[in-house]
Amino acid sequence: MISILLVEDDVSFSVMLERFLKKKNYQVQIAHSLEKAYGMLKSAKFDLIFTDLRLPDGNGLELLEKVREDIPSLPIIMMTGYAEVPSAVKAMKLGAFDYISKPFNQEEVLNVINNAVNSGGQSFAHPKVKNKPDEEIVEKSSFVEGVSAASKKLNEFVSLVAPTDMSVLITGESGTGKEVVAKSIHNYSHRKNEPFIAVDCGAIPKEIAASEFFGHVKGSFTGAVTDKSGHFEAANGGTLFLDEVGNLSYENQVQLLRALQERKIKPIGSNKEIEVDIRLITATNEDLQEAVDRGDFREDLYHRLNEFSISVPRLSDRTEDLPIFADFFLERSNEQLNKKIIGFTDETIEMFQDYRWPGNLREFSNVIKRAVLLTQNDFITPEVLPSVFTQIEPKEVRFSTKEHEKELIIRALKEASNNKTQAAKLLKITRKTLYNKLKEYDIH
Numbered sequence: 001m002i003s004i005l006l007v008e009d010d011v012s013f014s015v016m017l018e019r020f021l022k023k024k025n026y027q028v029q030i031a032h033s034l035e036k037a038y039g040m041l042k043s044a045k046f047d048l049i050f051t052d053l054r055l056p057d058g059n060g061l062e063l064l065e066k067v068r069e070d071i072p073s074l075p076i077i078m079m080t081g082y083a084e085v086p087s088a089v090k091a092m093k094l095g096a097f098d099y100i101s102k103p104f105n106q107e108e109v110l111n112v113i114n115n116a117v118n119s120g121g122q123s124f125a126h127p128k129v130k131n132k133p134d135e136e137i138v139e140k141s142s143f144v145e146g147v148s149a150a151s152k153k154l155n156e157f158v159s160l161v162a163p164t165d166m167s168v169l170i171t172g173e174s175g176t177g178k179e180v181v182a183k184s185i186h187n188y189s190h191r192k193n194e195p196f197i198a199v200d201c202g203a204i205p206k207e208i209a210a211s212e213f214f215g216h217v218k219g220s221f222t223g224a225v226t227d228k229s230g231h232f233e234a235a236n237g238g239t240l241f242l243d244e245v246g247n248l249s250y251e252n253q254v255q256l257l258r259a260l261q262e263r264k265i266k267p268i269g270s271n272k273e274i275e276v277d278i279r280l281i282t283a284t285n286e287d288l289q290e291a292v293d294r295g296d297f298r299e300d301l302y303h304r305l306n307e308f309s310i311s312v313p314r315l316s317d318r319t320e321d322l323p324i325f326a327d328f329f330l331e332r333s334n335e336q337l338n339k340k341i342i343g344f345t346d347e348t349i350e351m352f353q354d355y356r357w358p359g360n361l362r363e364f365s366n367v368i369k370r371a372v373l374l375t376q377n378d379f380i381t382p383e384v385l386p387s388v389f390t391q392i393e394p395k396e397v398r399f400s401t402k403e404h405e406k407e408l409i410i411r412a413l414k415e416a417s418n419n420k421t422q423a424a425k426l427l428k429i430t431r432k433t434l435y436n437k438l439k440e441y442d443i444h
């Protein structure tokens, strides 16, 4: 009989998985911590390990490294949650046999077990994900897709417009992720292997904007000591992303429009025209239509930039995504600060959900980075949040979102004929989260 060591601190989840595996005739032993797992590995022989990444006394990667040294032929499967793909990729590099993302279905578990036990003691020293380069996985995983209705709409627009060459105008409040959306459009386009050049128009003085965009030749003006190519040339073949496009002066708007219409640029002081093939993506956090009405922004340019527009939602309009972004920023901060914080206390997550987030995702990312730096234990608690979190406004603002969420859960349950595993899958949340939400909304 095949013997499996299950290393998982979520008691209900491990019991459920154990029950299922036993029914399928596997022998299962559970360790709720790394220490327990090390002890069990000393006293018994296993054919396979399933381990969670986050454990109360450490990380599944530590277990992986130890087992790779002590019992190199023992396959390990990592169980990962939302936004943990970067760690999963790391695990594969360290020699994990495979990884499986929670929530997973029974068939997936059986498949991965079959593959592992039939691998016949193959070497686990190399990653198995070879059909995709690591960078691609990491690149993709740096864009959190989210599960809220607003995120789904956003992702749908991104995937619709990405393969075309249409100019896209991205609008949204500061810090909502406009640049990340622009990069994602580029990554999903046929230009993905060509340059992506991002330019902050708000940071360029209008006197030098033309030279920045189109380049110049030596001696064309005081200070032009060498030939210099501009952003258009740098982005040739790829995507040019102009952030804060509303800040361009009238003169710069005329120059930009001409370059876009003619698909040619002329560096300052040069007689030679250079053909350029770029896809233009622009972003603004002001109302550009209003700027057009005021006469501050050229209408013809506005229409040229706005072949398709995407509005990136405020973080307060995508509260269902908060835990996913929290995990993602935690992982990123852990890596940047070389820390191993495991997660957040429930109270902290509740505070995140009650806060208005005027600075959107940028503020969220900063709050988590600061909290990771200040945290000395395994979990982030409200004490390490900035003081604004202690003066949080009442919850009314979330009312409509909550109602919407409740409705979504009821709909998913109906669709899944009350099968909670299936419903959680439809909602793209874990069973544990679904159970918490059923309790919260008093759904029976």
Ligand SMILES: Nc1ncnc2c1ncn2[C@@H]1O[C@H](COP(=O)(O)OP(=O)(O)OP(=O)(O)O)[C@@H](O)[C@H]1O
Pocket: 142, 143, 144, 145, 172, 173, 174, 175, 176, 177, 178, 179, 180, 181, 243, 285, 328, 361, 362, 365
């Ligand atoms: N979908 C996403 N997945 C992962 N991280 C994201 C996502 N969207 C935004 N972020 C993170 O949020 C922060 C702000 O994103 P970004 O700089 O794209 O915002 P912005 O709207 O362009 O801001 P600004 O208006 O100030 O230029 C960054 O740290 C970015 O990595």
